[in-house]
Amino acid sequence: MLVSEAVSRRAEREAGRSRWKAAARFILSEYLVLALCVLYTLVMIPFVPEIATVEVWQNILSDMMPLLIVCLGQTIVLIIAGIDLSVTAIISLASVVGASIMTQSDGYLSGPLAAPAAMAAMLLVGAGIGLLNGLSITRLNMPAFMVTLATTNFFGGSAIWYTTFHSTTTSIYDLPDMFISIGDRDIAGIPIAVVIAVAAALIVHGVLAYTILGRWLYAVGKNPRTAYVSGVPVRTTILSAFILSGMLAALASIVYTARLQTGTPILGERILLDVIGAVVIGGTSLFGGKGKVIWTVFGVLFLVLIDTTLKLLGASLFVIYVIKGSVILAAALLDTLRTRYLGVR
Amino acid sequence: MNSRNRITILLLQAAPYLLFLAILLVFGSLSDRFLSLANFTNIVIQAAPVAILAIGMTFVLLTAEIDLSVGAVMYLTGCILGLYLGGVPWPIGLMVVLVASALLGAVNGALVAYLGITSFIATLGTLFIGRGIAMSVSNTASVYFPEAITSLNRATVFGIPSAIVAVAVVFVIAWVLLQQTPFGRQVYAVGQDRDAATKAGLPARRIVFFCFVISGALAGMAGFVSSTQIGAITASYGLQAEFSAIAAAVLGGTSLFGGRGGVKGALFGALLIQTAANGLVIINANPYIYPLVTAGIIFIAVAVDGLRSHMLERLERRFIRPWEIA
Amino acid sequence: MKTNQRADQPLLSVEGITKSFFGVRVLHGVSFELWPGEALGLVGENGSGKSTSMNILGGVHQPDGGRMSLAGQLYAPQSPREAGRAGIAFIHQELNLFPNLSIEENLFITDFPKRGGVPFIDRGWVRKRARELLAEVDLDLPPTRLVGNLAQGERQLVEIAKALHADAKVLILDEPTTSLTRREVERLFAIVNRLKSRGVGIIFISHALEDVMHVCERVTVLRDGAVVGTDLRERLNVPAIISMMVGRSIDAIFPERSTKPREEVALRVRGLTQRGVANDVSFDIRAGEVVGLSGLMGSGRSELARLIFGLDPIESGTIEVAGTRLMRPTPKASMAAGLAFLTEDRRNEGLLMDASIVDNIGLTFLKRFRVGPGFVGGKALNTTAGELARMVHLSTDRVQDTLAKHLSGGNQQKVVIAKWLLRRPKVFILDEPTRGIDVGAKQEVYRIINRLVEEGGAVFLISSEIEEVMGLSDRILTINKGEITGSFERSGFDREAILAAAMAPVGPKREATA
Incomplete structure (x- = not known):
């Protein structure tokens, strides 16, 4: 009697423990954010029935793409325990520089080569600013936060100033059709923007997961001293991370600019929260050494999903601000809880 | 080689002051209106809001945290002041603003100190929440301040403009708090090494919490001072104010990694930035280059700081054969 | 009693x-x-x-x-x-002081005396009491000196003064x-x-x-x-x-070795000099030989190792590894030449604490597993890391999902050794390889050293435990103030003589008389 009671109590306790363990495993799982996306969608169906339609999901997908591209770069930089606040300025400056080259009203180039040349110039702008960021950090011993804060202000201001030389308004119009097609054409039924973003995601995933550079990035993020003593080229690794981030921001700028069909110097201004937020929601750590492309994909999905549903609900900008801010806080809180109570990281 | 090292360090140490001097010389040679007492008074008055913000930011930076929400706090408390406190006497308005902003700071402090969220993310979140709420109460329209508040801008105390008095009061209180009270010294200890401080029995969380409260309250104060100066605020009010505040503090020698710096530096940094901006206005420079110049100055200051700490680190290394180095 | x-x-x-x-x-x-x-x-x-x-x-x-x-x-x-x-006052190995504050502020950081009623620090009282406390621990320094400017020993005395202030029993x-x-x-x-x-x-x-x-x-x-x-x-x-x-x-502690040093020189150092750190250091280590470096704390043992491995710059002198001269020593170049370096600072320089055993082991030689343009052959790496882990008798064989920080000190050290063995080093510099690990793990480290040497590797062994240096080395060099002060063959090992050589006077006085 007593024995059986003890046994059943123990079984109960163990069941409780395994239930707790299962819950813990779920919270720890890298698919948590995806699960939350699904859950959120299901909950929202009664309020926003449109969410169950293909059109809305096509919208979500196309909204996700440029953001995802920027976030890929930010993920790389966060992995090395850096941060890149300059992505917004890169997006803006690349947009107006590219537009000024290929615009059909008095651009630097015309003809079929204008658009490719402009895109190359845009990527160069991203790589150049990334290089400047990286050199400042590795050679001048400056903290990434301050460097990119200064460069984002400098190049953000430059973008606005640059526009004044090429347009009487605040934007540069008349971009060639070839370029605009990036924003609205398909390849075999798949939008070009999606093809670009998926390719970028696959490449970044490949670099992080399967290459020597990828391992170096994680090692530098976890402990740059140990990495250096072990023969890792720490400076080159940091430099690569910032150049990649700059180029990915420029690539995003190509997609954004093509979608808008105009080059505008305030293109990137409002997306900093989305960029950092999406990456952090996905689970990439601000302290370096931890992060994955798939996490960032889920983070971007979650953020865009919220954005879309709120817009469908007719929420105003300020409600969107408040809710997005709260979601990011919640994600950060979840991350600290994971760290503190489950001893992860 | 060693005397060369020492000179380099001295130069790097003095770099922000040399930069200040260079700015004075450049603008002074370009305009004879620049180097005048009236203009300097003007510069201090214009620098007042950023100086107050930077002093608050210094507290947070000293604990190795960061507060990105100060601009949002300025905007939100500004909306409260303009929309709901138009009829009350200004001291009550100021009190309400200070209490409200301290409460917002307390939210940040609680998120960071007690819930353990990285301050960068926590205050980025509250930045958007704060701006969202402010946009909702103001309907993103301009908010005008009553004459009772804008007239303060022309008020003086013993002939000293009110904005300067405000900065002076905030500065003295902050300096005494940091240098002469146990709390202040403990802020430095917590910023240097949070774990060691906790082990030593210091209430590290409470100290970080209060630094955010101070930063919040001073953001409210800065907003109040700037409200008296500009008369109306729009939805873009306070955008990137955190940038100026952090930049001013860092220009003045406060480290982003905690434990190093002080409010004197914050004051200097704010004046340096404002002097450059004022000079650009006086020589009628293209307004598009203002942000470029400011960002450039900050970049130089941070680069100098990075080089300096790198060199100091190398020089402070202990030597086995010290007689060869001296 | x-x-x-x-x-x-x-x-x-x-x-x-x-x-x-x-x-x-x-x-x-x-x-x-x-x-x-x-x-x-x-x-x-x-x-x-x-x-x-x-x-x-x-x-x-x-x-x-x-x-x-x-x-x-x-x-x-x-x-x-x-x-x-x-x-009860507990003075930890890692001191609990704030280098950015003065001595007196450190002494009273938790209980600053306030001036009657007002919340300001009573600086006068603080200064006086600090002087008394410093006198009690024989520390003749102004209480306003920043702790960051104190030597390690002085900082410890400040900690003790703090304990005295707390009236520790x-x-x-x-x-x-x-x-x-x-x-x-x-x-x-x-x-x-x-x-x-x-x-x-x-x-x-x-x-x-x-x-x-x-x-x-x-x-x-x-x-x-x-x-x-x-x-x-x-x-x-x-x-x-x-x-x-x-x-x-x-x-039973020091296992015997079955081989003798070979003829060929694995590491040749000539005239290595860096102002303030090392002066005219020359020595050879042959393949299959263990050369121990013995010196007192602060004699420049670790610093010499860091110079040789390229972690710190050198002014003059040459380093040759197996006949190849290192032109501009950096860790990367030294490693390419065949050097390996086990640092004394395992936590901050030796390991990625948050990374798995595999990631730690692979870090020194990812290129060995390269496939195609810059890819890492993950499977090959895992297999090799597993073999190395077994070779050093790591306590776990779950090398892919065990993080370094979850291992004991001894096992962490074995991971550091394994990551260098991956490169099959010609010369292995071991700086305090047994610090902070238990006796069982020490034995295993000794066995690994012997095995490496028996296979023709050369070992430069730095240790503050003289028994360890004597028990393992074929030859012992003594160092003081960055200069080599003595060399002993195994047959002539004598504790007192080694200690005397390690304390041999070095410095400006000797140079003046010479």
């Missing part, structure tokens, strides 16, 4: 303390007594229960069973603060001599003796058994979470203590 005559009851008594973590019992009833005015040495291997016992004394952990009493009163601290208030010193110069150690001992004469009880935890024997009246040896024995210093000696610690006799 005389300590017993001073008081009729012990200052601190610990009776049958037990403690388990996660169901694993780490303390099986630890008991000892501390009398006023005595220093009790507490020794034992890592994992013997020293730190857990002290953490219980210091209020960091609470015991599962047993009781403690302090000056006759029941003592059960719930927090470090409570322990401090009860009069019991002072726990955890490895207090490890990072001190000999002069600083002597000064520390003088102060410990002074505190003893004032009736303070001191618990002295150390791996440096000579220091323990020098300063402690009694020694308590812990093994596997229990006290193996406590005895008066007069009735003990170092070998006896070691055999109590390990439970076996000391001569």
Whole structure:
């Protein structure tokens, strides 16, 4: 009697423990954010029935793409325990520089080569600013936060100033059709923007997961001293991370600019929260050494999903601000809880 | 080689002051209106809001945290002041603003100190929440301040403009708090090494919490001072104010990694930035280059700081054969 | 004994303390007594229960069973603060000071005296009291000096002054001599003796058994979470203590090697000079040879290793690895030439604590697993890392999902060794390879060294334990102030002669007379 009671109590306790363990495993799982996306969608169906339609999901997908591209770069930089606040300025400056080259009203180039040349110039702008960021950090011993804060202000201001030389308004119009097609054409039924973003995601995933550079990035993020003593080229690794981030921001700028069909110097201004937020929601750590492309994909999905549903609900900008801010806080809180109570990281 | 090292360090140490001097010389040679007492008074008055913000930011930076929400706090408390406190006497308005902003700071402090969220993310979140709420109460329209508040801008105390008095009061209180009270010294200890401080029995969380409260309250104060100066605020009010505040503090020698710096530096940094901006206005420079110049100055200051700490680190290394180095 | 005559009851008594973590019992009833005015040495291997016992004394952990009493009163601290208030001061190996604050601010950081009623610090009182406290620990420095500008030994004395201010009855010193110069150690001992004469009880935890024997009246040896024995210093000696610690006799420690050094030179250093660090250092290490470097703390042992490996710049001199001259030494270039370097700072320079064993091992030689343009062959890496882990007898074979930080100190060190073995180094520089690891793991490290040497590798062994250097080396170099002061062949190893050479005068005076 007593024995059986003890046994059943123990079984109960163990069941409780395994239930707790299962819950813990779920919270720890890298698919948590995806699960939350699904859950959120299901909950929202009664309020926003449109969410169950293909059109809305096509919208979500196309909204996700440029953001995802920027976030890929930010993920790389966060992995090395850096941060890149300059992505917004890169997006803006690349947009107006590219537009000024290929615009059909008095651009630097015309003809079929204008658009490719402009895109190359845009990527160069991203790589150049990334290089400047990286050199400042590795050679001048400056903290990434301050460097990119200064460069984002400098190049953000430059973008606005640059526009004044090429347009009487605040934007540069008349971009060639070839370029605009990036924003609205398909390849075999798949939008070009999606093809670009998926390719970028696959490449970044490949670099992080399967290459020597990828391992170096994680090692530098976890402990740059140990990495250096072990023969890792720490400076080159940091430099690569910032150049990649700059180029990915420029690539995003190509997609954004093509979608808008105009080059505008305030293109990137409002997306900093989305960029950092999406990456952090996905689970990439601000302290370096931890992060994955798939996490960032889920983070971007979650953020865009919220954005879309709120817009469908007719929420105003300020409600969107408040809710997005709260979601990011919640994600950060979840991350600290994971760290503190489950001893992860 | 060693005397060369020492000179380099001295130069790097003095770099922000040399930069200040260079700015004075450049603008002074370009305009004879620049180097005048009236203009300097003007510069201090214009620098007042950023100086107050930077002093608050210094507290947070000293604990190795960061507060990105100060601009949002300025905007939100500004909306409260303009929309709901138009009829009350200004001291009550100021009190309400200070209490409200301290409460917002307390939210940040609680998120960071007690819930353990990285301050960068926590205050980025509250930045958007704060701006969202402010946009909702103001309907993103301009908010005008009553004459009772804008007239303060022309008020003086013993002939000293009110904005300067405000900065002076905030500065003295902050300096005494940091240098002469146990709390202040403990802020430095917590910023240097949070774990060691906790082990030593210091209430590290409470100290970080209060630094955010101070930063919040001073953001409210800065907003109040700037409200008296500009008369109306729009939805873009306070955008990137955190940038100026952090930049001013860092220009003045406060480290982003905690434990190093002080409010004197914050004051200097704010004046340096404002002097450059004022000079650009006086020589009628293209307004598009203002942000470029400011960002450039900050970049130089941070680069100098990075080089300096790198060199100091190398020089402070202990030597086995010290007689060869001296 | 005389300590017993001073008081009729012990200052601190610990009776049958037990403690388990996660169901694993780490303390099986630890008991000892501390009398006023005595220093009790507490020794034992890592994992013997020293730190857990002290953490219980210091209020960091609470015991599962047993009781403690302090000056006759029941003592059960719930927090470090409570322990401090009860009069127990715990001076950790890593000092708890703030380099950005002055000495006086550090002394009073938790309880600044305020000026009557107002919340301002009473600077005058602080200055006066700080001077008194500094005088008590023989530290002749202005109280306003920043702690960041103090030497390690001086900082420790500031910590002790802090304990005196808190009116500590019991002072726990955890490895207090490890990072001190000999002069600083002597000064520390003088102060410990002074505190003893004032009736303070001191618990002295150390791996440096000579220091323990020098300063402690009694020694308590812990093994596997229990006290193996406590005895008066007069009735003990170092070998006896070691055999109590390990439970076996000391001569089994250094395994024999079956091979002799070969002819070819693996590492040739000529005229290595860096102002302030090293002066005209020249030596050879042959393949299959272990050369030990012996020197006192602060003699420039580790610094020399860092110069050779390219971690710090060199002004002049040449380094050749297996006949190839290193042109601009950097870790990368040194590694390419065949050097490997086990750093003394495992936590900050040796390992990625948050990374798996595989990631740590692979880091030194990812290119070996390269496939195609820059890709890493993950499978091959995992297999090789697994083999290396088995070779160094790592406690776990789950190399892919065990993080370095979850390993014991000894196993962490084995991972560091494995990551360098991956490169099959021609010359392996080992800086304090057995620091902070237990005797069992030490033995394994010795075996790995022997195996490496038997296969033709060369080893440059740096250790502060002279027995270790003598037990493993074919040749010993002594260093002082960055200069080589002596060289001994194995047949001529003599403890006193080596020590004398390590203390041979070096410096401007000698240069002037030469």
